[in-house]
Amino acid sequence: DMAERGWTLEQVQADIEKRKPDFAAFVAPQMEFSDVVISVLPSEISKESVGKHLKVKLVQKTDKAGLDPAYILDRDSTVTVVPSATSVKSEETCGLKLASYKQAYYGREVSVVEMDGKLTDINDYVNVEKLLSSTAAKATGELAAELIKVGAKSPGSMDGTGLFQTLTALKLREYYEKATGKTVTA
Numbered sequence: 001d002m003a004e005r006g007w008t009l010e011q012v013q014a015d016i017e018k019r020k021p022d023f024a025a026f027v028a029p030q031m032e033f034s035d036v037v038i039s040v041l042p043s044e045i046s047k048e049s050v051g052k053h054l055k056v057k058l059v060q061k062t063d064k065a066g067l068d069p070a071y072i073l074d075r076d077s078t079v080t081v082v083p084s085a086t087s088v089k090s091e092e093t094c095g096l097k098l099a100s101y102k103q104a105y106y107g108r109e110v111s112v113v114e115m116d117g118k119l120t121d122i123n124d125y126v127n128v129e130k131l132l133s134s135t136a137a138k139a140t141g142e143l144a145a146e147l148i149k150v151g152a153k154s155p156g157s158m159d160g161t162g163l164f165q166t167l168t169a170l171k172l173r174e175y176y177e178k179a180t181g182k183t184v185t186a
Contacts, residue, residue, distance in 0.1 A: 009050065032106040035061045036171070038164050045116050046094040053094045055116035056160025058167065062111050066178045069111035070134045070167055072100040087127040089120045098131060115160030122152040135167055136174035143167060
């Protein structure tokens, strides 16, 4: 909100506080049973003040029939990737780090893919996509193409928020097609 909407840290904190009762009443109770959760957190690698950059996690159930979680390189390994500055450009005060791993979440094992930092060129999602496996893209480059189509000015498009919302949409399409036997065109 600070970077994309021009809010102050105080405005963001006040808005979060205002939403906490609704989160506690309606969102938190569902997280244990959700197949996919996107968590937005402060960056752990940014040199800027809290709120300028984000760390976004895509938490995916591993025991859901028909849902094949996304991962980096190897589905059972803990992997951290810091892409080279020539293939993925990011803000100097932050950088970019991707990771995937398994962890316990509400008493069950889940698969997590995370992105910490922010791109400066939306076209670099082409190189980020190459690092990801099991994205549910029907063609090489589909994930990046969808992000690029939305554009760099869309909220969350340059950080993991847009990436994981788009990846989740592709996963939902894949799940729907498996469940119904119908094909959805992009």
